Amino acid sequence: MIEWLTATNHKKIGILYIVSTLAFFVVASLLAGLIRAQLARPENTLLDAHQYNQVFTLHGTAMIFLVIAPFGIGLANYLVPLQIGAPDMAFPRLNAIGVWLFILGGLTVFAGLAAYGGAAAAGWTAYAPLSELTEGTGAGQDLWFVGLLLVSVSTILTSINLLVTIFLFRAPGMTMWRIPIFTWEIAATAVLVLMAFPPLAAVFAMVLIDRHLGGHFFDPAYGGNPILYQHLFWFFGHPEVYVMILPYFGIVTEIVATFSRKPVFGYVGMVLSAFAIAGLSLGVWAHHMFTTGAVSNPFFAAVSFLIAIPTGVKFVNWIGTMWKGSIELSTAMLFCIGFMLNFLIGGITGVMIASPPIDYAAHDTYFIVQHFHYTIGGGSMFALFGALFFWFPKIFGVRLDERMGKWTFALLFAGFNATFLPMAFMGLEGMARRVYTYPPIGHLALLNGIASFGALVMGVGTALFFINVVAAVRRRVPVPPNPWDGYSLEWLTASPPPEFNFHELPPIRSRIPAWDR
């Protein structure tokens, strides 16, 4: 116990991130189950309005701030030093501060459940002035802001650490143009975090000042401006979307290349597209504000469309990597294929809603819920499971069962599409986001029924995954250093690696050091 509380080694901290994000994932998934149970039938009374508002707020908050984004950062914590041949991160103590700020911040958000008036209930976007009202959302809303303020500071600290490590701690021969794509994507993510997270910390501090110290930043009665909140929030919020996807692009790239037995196709294009996505994502924030009538819609539509180009480059490069390869459909590879199939739908609907005339109909409806779940759920979450199957032997020294893994994939893929594809049509039928009840008009009852059934299937798949983990840990069958015939440096050390990663560094003369042998 003390060993884990005081650990500063990047692998221990990486494991702390992975285990805590998976714990938050279980909670957030159960909350999703509650949402789908409530919406399974029209005019359901399982949850009342206040309970439902807390549930969807905590579900979104946890999945975004406490699962998808920090899992990428946490996996990077574990893998980046291994992939570049470093003994640890540049600042081990800063790293430990980061993980504890994250865990304490996450627990603080959930501590709101015990507060008088319940947990935060203003949605994950917590728009002011709604989030500044005290009735109904008392200390729970404060704890939400406090917890996420800590999480945002944690993310900034860890990003600095990762950038310094990548730039300065590479092993002899590991030039920048030889580091694995996953590490490159993390570098792009870290730069993005440094640009995007300070405004988030600022806007949360401003809301806390308004709530407790008599400020009026967002109150028009005193000359404040609600639009200012939206600007500051989305200036963070849209880059955050890419903080939640770039690491997973990296994961997919590594897994696809490994199981195609081919080097990554278009390595330079992959790197440039990562930075193009990161850069462009800083200029699109107000496409979340098309319907406010207060921003330049053509500017933000144009820049948003442009992001499709580097993203398209990535897709073609993945296909180029598989082209004339020797593809093995392992569980990790299946999850990456699932990632591509789902993320493509999310990407295409994303281009659609970047067009303001379409967004005027789709904004704040279930069409949007469908869109972002296809990117973050069908995309990032599938890559997250792919990463777990791929690196589990390296991190924990035991292998997950492939047969059970493939069943997990099948259940999650079928369940996911059954849950979220109907949502596009719910949006067009007139169902708004964040409603705790809906009337039985049109096809809403049928569509919601299908979605809730899909969620049940996903729940079974998720449970099967955790059964798999427990079984693997109990079996304790040791694995060799390179069970998948991977090409990057982490596969050239023991599974799990020794304390400082490499007893002796292998020669690095290309991008595929393990295949050079």
Add this chain to the structure above:
Amino acid sequence: MKTFVGLFAASALFGIALAVAYWFVAHEEATGAALLGCMAAALVFTAGYAVVAERSADLDGDDPNEPLERVAGEELGIFTTRSAWPILVASCSLLTLAGTLWSPALAVAAGIALILCCWRLGAESARV
């Protein structure tokens, strides 16, 4: 020019281009213009620092044919494996923030503890 300098220089140019483009399209919208202006300034500062830092940087990792005579870890110094201070710093940060909202006494006490923990952490990291 080292890769990371080029990276930051390109980012800075991009930041300036984006801010200028925004200014031309929507300068009446002050918040976005200010945000992009700050972002461009931050990137220019980082790029400038990278240019300065490049002069003193001489990294094994940047030479494609660096002979492999060094073993992992040895040249980078000794890394700590454990420290009690980080978790205390994190806890004190939470308490300070919570105290600022609900209890000035707690804020002061936790703030002092936070400073002490940071100081001890710094002293420890100077040794190992």
Add this chain to the structure above:
Amino acid sequence: MRWLFDPASQQGVAMRADWYVFVAAGIAVGLFVYAAIFWCLIAYRRRTGREPAAFKNNPPLEITYAAIPFLLVLALFAVTFAIEMPIDEAAASPQQRISATAFRWSWQFDYGGGVVSSGTTMQPPALYLPLGRTTEIALRSADVTHSFWVPAFLFKRDAIPGMTNVFDVTPRHAGTYLSRCAQFCGLEHGLMTFYVKVVPAAAFDRYLSSGGTQKP
């Protein structure tokens, strides 16, 4: 769903074209990429005795497939721009002006001349609109940010405290359309509905001249 094919406003008809273009382009791109992925999975699956190729890049090809989406994106932007501009442009002299105010958790509609109607979550108010007349709606909020959404018009606009949002709508089908607040606004957001009732212009005028007593 049927509103996508047959919107109830002239502006909705213009926006429907944007949907058609983007859905068609999306399906074309999607099928192409899906075909390429499944081709790889079938043709290049692992078989004994077949070695994977070793190529790593192909710069001319890579530049080509960065350029093609760029052209596609330019075309999509041109379509977007052409459709959006007239919709965002409010007419200088609308035939009718109505003021709508959102509050937690219902709406108040002010037609001028003392004709005002308001509602509750249990009794949603009706917004009467004259068929075929270009009507300007001025949108305000009394408390937090709301959003005025008429699914049948394929349109919504936010009601933000401290500012007035103005837009035009020209109804083209008479009828009653369930509409609602789209922006999360707290406890009873789920019940913050209203009805848009598009009525013949004569009936609408009677409603106003009678001081709101002769409901169409």
